[in-house]
Amino acid sequence: MRGRGGIAASRKLQRWWRGCPSTAISDDFFVSGRDGRRMSAAPLASALNNVVAGGEFSNRSQMFHLVARYKGTNPLMKLRDYQSFRHDSSQRTLGLKLRSFGSASIKVPRSTTFSKINTEDICHFRAILGEKNAIQDEDRLSAANSDWMKKYRGSSQLLLTPGSTEEVSQILQYCDSRQIAVVPQGGNTSLVGGSVPVHDEVVINISRMNKIISFDPVNLYDSQCGFIMPLDLGAKGSCQIGGNVSTNAGGLRFLRYGSLHGNILGLEVVLANGSVIDMLSTLRKDNTGYDLKQLFIGSEGTLGIITKVSVLTPPLLASTNLVFLGCRDYLSCQKLLMEGRKALGEIISAFEFMDCASMEMVLNHLEGVRNPFSSSMYDFYVLIETTGSDESSDKLKLETFLGKSMEKGLIDDGVIAQDMSQTLSFWRLREGITEALVKAGAVYKYDLSIPIQKLYDIVEAMRTRLGHSAKVLGYGHLGDSNLHLNISTAAYDDEVLSKIEPFVYEWTAANRGSISAEHGLGVMKADKIYYSKTPEAVNLMAAVKRLLDPKGILNPYKVLPSSLVLPN
Amino acid sequence: MRGRGGIAASRKLQRWWRGCPSTAISDDFFVSGRDGRRMSAAPLASALNNVVAGGEFSNRSQMFHLVARYKGTNPLMKLRDYQSFRHDSSQRTLGLKLRSFGSASIKVPRSTTFSKINTEDICHFRAILGEKNAIQDEDRLSAANSDWMKKYRGSSQLLLTPGSTEEVSQILQYCDSRQIAVVPQGGNTSLVGGSVPVHDEVVINISRMNKIISFDPVNLYDSQCGFIMPLDLGAKGSCQIGGNVSTNAGGLRFLRYGSLHGNILGLEVVLANGSVIDMLSTLRKDNTGYDLKQLFIGSEGTLGIITKVSVLTPPLLASTNLVFLGCRDYLSCQKLLMEGRKALGEIISAFEFMDCASMEMVLNHLEGVRNPFSSSMYDFYVLIETTGSDESSDKLKLETFLGKSMEKGLIDDGVIAQDMSQTLSFWRLREGITEALVKAGAVYKYDLSIPIQKLYDIVEAMRTRLGHSAKVLGYGHLGDSNLHLNISTAAYDDEVLSKIEPFVYEWTAANRGSISAEHGLGVMKADKIYYSKTPEAVNLMAAVKRLLDPKGILNPYKVLPSSLVLPN
Secondary structure (H helix, E strand, C coil): CCCCCCCCCCCEEECCCCCCCCCCCCCCCEEECCCCCEECHHHHHHHCCCCCCCCCCCCCCCCCCCCCECCCCCCCCCHHHHHHHHHHHHHHHHCCCCCCCHHHCCCCCCCCCCCCCCHHHHHHHHHHHCHHHEECCHHHHHHHHECCCCCCECCCCCEECCCCHHHHHHHHHHHHHHCCCEEEECCCCCCCCCCCCCCCCEEEECCCCCCCCCCCCCCCCCCCCCECCCCECHHHHCCEHHHHHHHCCCECCHHHHCCHHHHEEEEEEECCCCCEEEECCCCCCCCCCCCCHHHHCCCCCCCCEEEEEEECCCECCCEEEEEEEEECCHHHHHHHHHHHHHHHHHHEEEEEEEEHHHHHHHHHHCCCCCCCCCCCCCCEEEEEEEEECCHHHHHHHHHHHHHHHHHCCCCCEEEECCCHHHHHHHHHHHHCHHHHHHHHCEEEEEEEECCCCCCCHHHHHHHHHHHHHCEEEEEEEHHHCEEEEEEEECCCCHHHHHHHCCHHHHHHHHCCCECECCCCCCCCCHHHHHHCCCHHHHHHHHHHHHHHCCCCCECCCCCCCHHHHCCC | CCCCCCCCCCCEEECCCCCCCCCCCCCCCEEECCCCCEECHHHHHHHCCCCCCCCCCCCCCCCCCCCCECCCCCCCCCHHHHHHHHHHHHHHHHCCCCCCCHHHCCCCCCCCCCCCCCHHHHHHHHHHHCHHHEECCHHHHHHHHECCCCCCECCCCCEECCCCHHHHHHHHHHHHHHCCCEEEECCCCCCCCCCCCCCCCEEEECCCCCCCCCCCCCCCCCCCCCECCCCECHHHHCCEHHHHHHHCCCECCHHHHCCHHHHEEEEEEECCCCCEEEECCCCCCCCCCCCCHHHHCCCCCCCCEEEEEEECCCECCCEEEEEEEEECCHHHHHHHHHHHHHHHHHHEEEEEEEEHHHHHHHHHHCCCCCCCCCCCCCCEEEEEEEEECCHHHHHHHHHHHHHHHHHCCCCCEEEECCCHHHHHHHHHHHHCHHHHHHHHCEEEEEEEECCCCCCCHHHHHHHHHHHHHCEEEEEEEHHHCEEEEEEEECCCCHHHHHHHCCHHHHHHHHCCCECECCCCCCCCCHHHHHHCCCHHHHHHHHHHHHHHCCCCCECCCCCCCHHHHCCC
16 A cells, blocks of 8 residues: 555654653654645644554554665655656666676575475464465465566465564564575665565565654653654655665754764564564663664664664754755865865765766656756856754855855856745755666666775776676765766676676775665675675684574564674 | 873863864874863873873774873863862862762672683783783772772772783683673763773773774864863763763753764674674764774773774864743743743753752852852852854844843843853852862762753652751753752761661652663663563563673673673
8 A cells, every 4th residue: 555645745854853762652753755745643643644654653652663674755746656666667677687796696595494385484484463464375475585786586375464573573483493494575676686585585574564662752842843753765755764774864854963873772673583672772872782673783683673764863954955056077076075074064965976877877867857057067066055053144154155156166066946836846856866776777886985095096997897898887975985887778788797897896895995885785785794794804704693682583584794603 | 091191171172073084094193171271182182182082993993092081171170280179179079988878778799700810811811901901900900890989889900901802802701701790891981880890890991991092183274263072060070972972871962962862883702702893984974884983982881892983073163152041940940941942042061950958068068169250149050052163143142032031031241252261160059069079078960861940859759758868959950851869968878878878769650751861770770670671571671681791791880780691
């Protein structure tokens, strides 16, 4: 029932927040969009039933239960549209070579330690979950077996959709005893094959666990003041918060709010053996023992399944500005970032860039987008967003900064969004790149952290290597030195791949970068971890994995080289 | 050679910062004070030799080596003064009952699994470190055996002062093989007995490892722009960054910059068996495998010894304001916080409070402090600091907010600091409480996270319980719901203690708080962990401890109940 009600304008969940727990419980919440429109809880209640809200309260009721989709975040794209886009794009990509590809072109063999499921197992799961939540329907299995870009495909024969922590616990307890491998799945938006089976792992999809259990209504004195998720990313239309936390998702506002390691206050996690670890807390500070929840943030479902999340939600500030700029070269983008950090200081909330190839890709493949500079094209484009508490002083700061940057020749042209529609259209250009790439054909995606001075060098080096055989796009979160390097071809091609890898990893390692800034390793890069981590660190990770999941049933073949954690 | 050069004006280390690594290496840095005075690297080089800087470069030279004191942060108190204060206060407290007290009044027995050191061991350590760094001198041992408040005293016979990661590794490798227990020590400013031996553990003091290896000179385009540590705390005059990270220190700017879990980019750690785990990174984003460094942040030296740190340093902003307010009741303080968060949004950088008893304590016991409101006393005092990029707009926001709050009756009186001297004198009132308490006699310290509405209730409840037998003070980081509850008596007294504990822990647990917001558990609260954590979570912590330190040699008797991690 995705998209029922078409909650289109909800950019993100807004919550009152107290920054500390309270005995008071409330399930009121706001959903507000970039257009600032708000809906109060009451009229939303029914429409959001299967989307973001719900009435399930935990026994520690001050906790959030944020394993929820925060749906429909692009006000211009309704959920129905999103679904049809997914459908449409899957049709297109089906025409491409449909197989595991990229770094995982040689598929990791199935471990013989894992049992194959039998009729008795299925009966057992049905007894736990009820008939309709132990799914063998071919269409639903097909969707669960494949990622949305159709790059990775497993052959699971069973999809389980638990509705509570207790059910997740019972499932895992059984799977652990029978040595049945599982893959946790949320919105299934992984870009590295992290959320689909590699072989016949049982899929545990926790999409039903999408209730907000409670939030702290901080503003006893002004209930009109909202709060936001400290995370905003391209997949916000379909990703889930449990998956965001498992992947340590970064996104567009990382520059302002930082890592989820600093924003997640508490977690409830089910370990491989079914035991439930309650690390929920709504306290900003808690130094009692090791901060174990941190282990699960970014572990991609290989150490436990996250069933509840408590998040620090920063206040919604009154004033937001967005500017779209054209720059002549990469050095100007860099300088602009340095100047912007200083001049805009505490109000800067996003600093994104995209190159000319990215702009062309969007303009050529997405409908309803337009170049803010009419027909003029620039080599680079920069989006700067500010968020602050006072409109006039924010605007003044921004305009002063832009004026000075124009004088210095760092900006060739620029537009300040004048209204919500323009704001959305600017964001659509940046956020639409992924979608445009899928429409264009095959895409090889790399997500790199690279020292900022060198960040664009890899794009140019890749263009030189690939010549006319591919389009090479560079865009991403410049404010965090995070490049999304994307290579677009008509169809997946091993020859192209051999020119890309291992070159891209070797280059990144040589420049002291990270081969996964925010996407994670998944199955795509599990055996590439040594490009960014030392053998000693990887061995320690493997020891932690073996401690928490001795039989290796949780999301096998992902994150770490299988040889370190699986007997066979 | 503490204090050599008398670097008095250095509030914190300022660094150029790039937010990403670079091939460029520089050991330039700034030390600047609240008065904004800066000194460039060159003239500081010699003076700072033993304080913050140095020439040691790691083999991954882009990394910080921030196991450094950031000394002399109170411009009014020279290091020499600080030393004499410590000396003076230790003389006074020696007059009190000198023994382990507080939660640890029943001392945990020595584990028989640990070897006692012998002559051969000492010879071995001398061979590794040289004669002068394997110390048996009585005075130095006495200092290393006791915390600065003279609450906890061990009986170590050996103090080791390694100067490099390699030396730390060799020490631990040997201790592990011989099953010799050790306690890592930095500035020895723990308030929970975390940094002194409980019995005869060998002290490994890493104060010598205080070099800045490198920093990223982000601002290639404007080298005048500085950067700051994302941490500021009362112990800044003597604490060390390795210890800050090990304790996950919070402090005054937590409200603005958040937890160290979000600000530490990388660590190098030596495990119990001597193996060196290089998790150093200067990247803002790196999702390659488990984020193991998080385990060591806040583990109080029980999982490994931190030997290198890479920190994200936010930009130094141009405008800082500080206001000192008098309020009639606790509810006004709460409301002021709520209003302040909204009105000051992105520029608020600290929100501290102290009650009348705290103010009296400071006025009565510290020299050179004065009441900003002359002879008028209020029941509560609030300090609000703003930090932003534009002086005029920040001032306007602050003044508007203060005006409205006065109108609403939330503020009874207030002073905006007009110059650096006034700024420092306001901070001295808040930061001087700990020092005043030590001068006043015995002090029972509790560091609690409590839901903000209930936060002051425990102070009043404690006053009722203790009557005239003690002075009960409440102050702390209101913006983070972090109360420092301090009970002052003429001398330590078991009867007083029995009225305080376990009441304070039971009350906190019943109100869903944390019994250690930022100080850690140390030896004081190791067996109190269940007040804030579930048995399942504690068992998992113990499993992690046994994995990383199977023989339990690292900082034994601390953080976790010994029964879980030590054979005897």
